[in-house]
Amino acid sequence: MDKLFFDTNAPMADLDRVDGRAKVTGAAKYAAEYDLPGMTYGVLAGSNITKGTITAIDTKGAEKAPGVIAVITHLNAPKIPGYDEGTNPAKGQTGGKGLRIFNDNIIRFNGQPIALVIADTFERATYAASLIKAQYNKEAPHTDLVDAMKTDKPLEGQRYNEVVRGEKDAWKGAPVKIESTYIMPIHVHNPMELHATTVRWDGDDKVTVWEKTQGVKSTQQSVMQAFKLEEKNVQVNAQYVGGGFGAALRTWPHAIAALMGAKKTGKPLKLVLTRPQMFTLVGYRPEAIQKIAIGANTDGRLMGMMHEAAAITSTYEAFNEGLVKMTLQLYACANVTTKYNIYQLDVSTPTWMRGPGEATGSFPLECGLDELSYALKMDPIELRLRNYAETDPENGKPYSSKFLKEAYELGKDKIDWKRRNPEPKSMKDGEWQVGYGMSTGLFGAFRGQANLAAKLYADGTLLLQSAVSDSGPGTATAMVQIASDAMGIPANKIRFELGDSSLPPGPTQGGSSTTSTLGAAVSNACVTLKKKLAEAAKKSPVFGGDVAVESLDFSKGELSLKGDDSKRLSYGDVIKGAALSSIDVIENAVPNPAMQKYSAYSYSVHFVRVKVHPLTGVVRIDKIVTAADAGKIVSYKTAESQMIGGVVGGLGGALMEEGVIDHRYGRWVNNNLADYHVPVHADVPHIEAYFVNKPDPVLNPVGSKGMGEIALIGFAAAVANAIYHATGKRIRQLPITPDKILEANSI
Amino acid sequence: MIPFDYARPATVGAAVASINKDATAQLIAGGTNLVDLMKRGVMSPQKLIDVTRLPLKEIKEANGIIRIGALALNSEVAENETIRKALPLLSQALNAGASAQIRNMATVGGNAMQRTRCPYFYDTVMPCNKRQPGTGCSALKGYNRMHAIFGASDKCIAVNPSDMCIALAALEATVIVAGAKGERRIPILDFHRLPGDNPAKDNNLQKGEMITAIEVPVNKAFAKNSLYQKIRDRASYAFALVSVAAALDIKGKTIQQARLAMGGVAHKPWRLTTAETFLKGKEATVANFQQAAALALKDAKSYGHNDFKLTLAPNTIVHTLKTLTGI
Numbered sequence A: 001m002d003k004l005f006f007d008t009n010a011p012m013a014d015l016d017r018v019d020g021r022a023k024v025t026g027a028a029k030y031a032a033e034y035d036l037p038g039m040t041y042g043v044l045a046g047s048n049i050t051k052g053t054i055t056a057i058d059t060k061g062a063e064k065a066p067g068v069i070a071v072i073t074h075l076n077a078p079k080i081p082g083y084d085e086g087t088n089p090a091k092g093q094t095g096g097k098g099l100r101i102f103n104d105n106i107i108r109f110n111g112q113p114i115a116l117v118i119a120d121t122f123e124r125a126t127y128a129a130s131l132i133k134a135q136y137n138k139e140a141p142h143t144d145l146v147d148a149m150k151t152d153k154p155l156e157g158q159r160y161n162e163v164v165r166g167e168k169d170a171w172k173g174a175p176v177k178i179e180s181t182y183i184m185p186i187h188v189h190n191p192m193e194l195h196a197t198t199v200r201w202d203g204d205d206k207v208t209v210w211e212k213t214q215g216v217k218s219t220q221q222s223v224m225q226a227f228k229l230e231e232k233n234v235q236v237n238a239q240y241v242g243g244g245f246g247a248a249l250r251t252w253p254h255a256i257a258a259l260m261g262a263k264k265t266g267k268p269l270k271l272v273l274t275r276p277q278m279f280t281l282v283g284y285r286p287e288a289i290q291k292i293a294i295g296a297n298t299d300g301r302l303m304g305m306m307h308e309a310a311a312i313t314s315t316y317e318a319f320n321e322g323l324v325k326m327t328l329q330l331y332a333c334a335n336v337t338t339k340y341n342i343y344q345l346d347v348s349t350p351t352w353m354r355g356p357g358e359a360t361g362s363f364p365l366e367c368g369l370d371e372l373s374y375a376l377k378m379d380p381i382e383l384r385l386r387n388y389a390e391t392d393p394e395n396g397k398p399y400s401s402k403f404l405k406e407a408y409e410l411g412k413d414k415i416d417w418k419r420r421n422p423e424p425k426s427m428k429d430g431e432w433q434v435g436y437g438m439s440t441g442l443f444g445a446f447r448g449q450a451n452l453a454a455k456l457y458a459d460g461t462l463l464l465q466s467a468v469s470d471s472g473p474g475t476a477t478a479m480v481q482i483a484s485d486a487m488g489i490p491a492n493k494i495r496f497e498l499g500d501s502s503l504p505p506g507p508t509q510g511g512s513s514t515t516s517t518l519g520a521a522v523s524n525a526c527v528t529l530k531k532k533l534a535e536a537a538k539k540s541p542v543f544g545g546d547v548a549v550e551s552l553d554f555s556k557g558e559l560s561l562k563g564d565d566s567k568r569l570s571y572g573d574v575i576k577g578a579a580l581s582s583i584d585v586i587e588n589a590v591p592n593p594a595m596q597k598y599s600a601y602s603y604s605v606h607f608v609r610v611k612v613h614p615l616t617g618v619v620r621i622d623k624i625v626t627a628a629d630a631g632k633i634v635s636y637k638t639a640e641s642q643m644i645g646g647v648v649g650g651l652g653g654a655l656m657e658e659g660v661i662d663h664r665y666g667r668w669v670n671n672n673l674a675d676y677h678v679p680v681h682a683d684v685p686h687i688e689a690y691f692v693n694k695p696d697p698v699l700n701p702v703g704s705k706g707m708g709e710i711a712l713i714g715f716a717a718a719v720a721n722a723i724y725h726a727t728g729k730r731i732r733q734l735p736i737t738p739d740k741i742l743e744a745n746s747i
Numbered sequence B: 001m002i003p004f005d006y007a008r009p010a011t012v013g014a015a016v017a018s019i020n021k022d023a024t025a026q027l028i029a030g031g032t033n034l035v036d037l038m039k040r041g042v043m044s045p046q047k048l049i050d051v052t053r054l055p056l057k058e059i060k061e062a063n064g065i066i067r068i069g070a071l072a073l074n075s076e077v078a079e080n081e082t083i084r085k086a087l088p089l090l091s092q093a094l095n096a097g098a099s100a101q102i103r104n105m106a107t108v109g110g111n112a113m114q115r116t117r118c119p120y121f122y123d124t125v126m127p128c129n130k131r132q133p134g135t136g137c138s139a140l141k142g143y144n145r146m147h148a149i150f151g152a153s154d155k156c157i158a159v160n161p162s163d164m165c166i167a168l169a170a171l172e173a174t175v176i177v178a179g180a181k182g183e184r185r186i187p188i189l190d191f192h193r194l195p196g197d198n199p200a201k202d203n204n205l206q207k208g209e210m211i212t213a214i215e216v217p218v219n220k221a222f223a224k225n226s227l228y229q230k231i232r233d234r235a236s237y238a239f240a241l242v243s244v245a246a247a248l249d250i251k252g253k254t255i256q257q258a259r260l261a262m263g264g265v266a267h268k269p270w271r272l273t274t275a276e277t278f279l280k281g282k283e284a285t286v287a288n289f290q291q292a293a294a295l296a297l298k299d300a301k302s303y304g305h306n307d308f309k310l311t312l313a314p315n316t317i318v319h320t321l322k323t324l325t326g327i
Helices: A020-025 A060-064 A122-129 A145-151 A216-227 A253-265 A325-329 A358-376 A380-386 A404-415 A475-487 A514-537 A571-577 A593-597 A636-655 A715-727 A738-743 B012-021 B034-039 B074-079 B081-086 B088-096 B108-113 B164-170 B220-224 B273-279 B286-296 B309-325
Strands: A040-046 A052-058 A068-072 A113-119 A133-138 A163-165 A176-184 A196-201 A207-211 A234-237 A269-272 A288-296 A302-313 A336-344 A427-429 A432-444 A450-457 A462-465 A494-497 A558-561 A564-570 A582-589 A601-612 A619-629 A687-691 B005-007 B025-028 B047-050 B059-062 B065-069 B174-179 B182-187 B210-217 B226-231 B242-251 B254-263
Touching (some): A040 A253, A052 A113, A060 A068, A060 A122, A068 A122, A113 A253, A145 A336, A176 A358, A196 A253, A207 A216, A216 A253, A253 A269, A325 A336, A325 A358, A358 A380, A358 A432, A358 A715, A380 A404, A380 A432, A404 A432, A404 A601, A404 A619, A404 A687, A450 A514, A450 A571, A462 A475, A475 A514, A475 A636, A514 A558, A514 A571, A514 A582, A601 A715, A619 A636, A619 A715, A636 A687, A738 B309, B012 B025, B012 B047, B012 B174, B012 B210, B025 B034, B065 B081, B074 B108, B081 B088, B088 B164, B088 B226, B088 B242, B164 B226, B220 B242, B220 B254, B226 B309, B254 B286
Parallel strands (some): A040 A269, A619 A687, B025 B047
Antiparallel strands (some): A040 A113, A068 A113, A163 A336, A196 A269, A288 A302, A427 A432, A432 A601, A450 A462, A450 A582, A558 A564, A601 A619, B059 B065, B065 B210, B174 B182, B174 B210, B226 B242
16 A cells, blocks of 8 residues: 555545445345345246247146245236336346346246246245246257357447548558457356345335345336336335446346235245356346457557457347447547447347446457557557547547546556566566566546435534445445545544435446545535534624634534634534534535536556466466556545455456357356356455546546546456567457467467 | 255264165265255255264374375365375365365365266256266367366266365375275275266266275375476366376486376376386486376377367476476
């Protein structure tokens, strides 16, 4: 932990996570941990085929099994009123209709739920579900992107049109150029906490749901829409979420099934997905095959770029993400052409996964830049600086803030880049080959709308409330920190309540926007609180009548007159003096309209040092430095942890994560955590995370930008680039496992 | 998982009697593999015979032989002082296997009995001759990156997943089993089988037999010069792409005797006898190691995704011998 690079004017608090103790002691309760009187347990049985129709389904064995209360299939499923609408009750994707569970006999992907078994215990429901027998009219599965690119037409529409900025194919005329294809497999979110829904209906039109969700309000909306319920009659709780990474951004069909099942039996129901179901029922990062071409002048100035991506989606939804956008946004290059193709396969619908779009697109882009740097015999950082965008290359707008240069410098210094011999295959440590690599990550810095309630009590404590989820980054901690800094109230006297849809509507946690969006609401609420305190203080003899808020200092957790701090009054005394029990504020914070004149991005720069064993192809990452321009850092400890977590995710994507489907059957081969590898502790070296920590002056009053996505975006490219530097082998397919190192040709 | 009965016999005799009496009964010790197989519906015993309380945990040395009780935990054996001194290869191999949590549950007998991790064996929807004889081998033309390069058949190309057994193969251990007719001793290399036409059968244990102990002869020269090298996709908690157990008796620069076994390459621990014979009396040089490795790979055959093993296997043999001899 190095604090030298922090803006010394910024608060340097190291607040512990406010929910940390509850999480590590097991006191925190997650969606599957609510036990209601008379609870029943739902287990989903999945399709064994990938494509076709169910011709018969035998549920008798399951129905007769001990403890079974009900079995629901497409033949007897209660009608979901929202299914009749054109819109999707499990909304969230960008086109098509979400899977309408048990609505018809059509099988669209392997593992698609064909029955819900409800029993009095989880074990009995699990056993009974294994007795469901279906007969199918089977069709040949089509799940292979490589095949689809040969035989199918990609989807058409505005989102898939070729984008040409400047001159098309300009890269071809450049004196120095590269052209390569990069392949990234399916990545699966795999949060530790399995998706779970616990449901209790109170009559036909009122329901309480404990759900694993990144947005309690969006889940509430989905439930209202599916079952035609009033807002006040749908209560959604998600006080704790055990990781989401995007997989909990939408209300998935299993949640609808749980609601349906509990309604049918009239009993509370808990449904927890199995780990294999986590691979098929809650999305994944789509496989992508991407072509990149970059041409430059001999001085390294980019003359043209081309980025064409192909990715997969389901047959029933067109899932889109900004796969090729980063190539348009990151560098100052007049001539850029992009094309985004998606192919509809017999798979379940993908979804946003940490760094959605850019995490995939940055792999060819940032490896491509690296390839170009060697072709130019130019330092890869220097190449990036020569093409540094001072204004947004897409629209010429100025940036609300951009400190990417500072991040390059910071990271370069910390990894000790000057020790890197520019020649590939030139550095060794014993028999290990050593290499340095770097990359850039970019993600839009967003801000949405948030409502917040703040109550300052006479005992000096402050309560903040908003209907948001915290899927892990430490939202409550950051909000407490912002309020503590603004009001001068110690953090242990501030409580942030979330995860409850009856609270003032807050944003869904996605797109690295929560601190920006919600932090603005907290910041604004504190401004209003101060005004109200000043107003209430009029009644106190201390200030002798009217006192302007501007003439008061709040930094010590009390009102004191600037220039004469003998005149002071605690918040509690102001409140009591005004005969109030509390001062209340309801804040509705909306984006700054001034942002229309600006572009806003967060940036990361990843540096890695790798060792590669030439005989066995084993790769060890022995040093990682990540430097970020994420605006002002609100809460240092949670920010650092978030960067470290994202980097570990990036490391997994670079070296081991790969979702494998056997295309002969369209069926998953490695849908468990023994075969789908994520990093273990021994894979992860000490990770150094640094922040430029300069506030963005426009985006929000806090000065923060997003951080969750950039922690991962670009990381795989940094690793691949370091491996090239170590070995002279350019590996263009993830994950970079020993076999790929051994089979690749060296320069 | 299907409903099942459970019994906990008090003696080895009673345990053996239980599995002899009931064809659907299955012994369970640590359960680190069997419970997974039951959850996935791959194995469906109607009765579990829990042997964990039987007095078979002792590790003792007598007359140059170390006897390890079948119920000694993988972690206990790996950390045992006698084993670390006299059989460091075994200790290394055990520590290279699974995760700390699993090693704390898994027993030595159970380790030898664990089944392949071929994904097609684990998925009851897919064809698999080992799980359901006659349905075909899905791995043969499927995703076979982890699969065998030695001794496979067109019925099955799965590999034995054990690390422990690779070290035991190099050390020429003996498996002691108890059955209705009394005790039987099986050399470790005869314990596991090649798939041939009957891949459903992993080993030569007969119906109603259970492992009670494993005996390993002590060789002081090997104890000084042995190494288990496991190459895998992540640093820990992953099965071997290939592994090599090597032990050398070396005087000056001359190899008096070599023991080499490989994991991740066959349906059973794969002993490299041709390479061992070649190295006997040779100098420890990289060129000799390379030649030994090439001889070891002579009959290797790959199936597509595992083609890389034809390079990785000899490289790992050379790498292991280089590391071991400090060349």
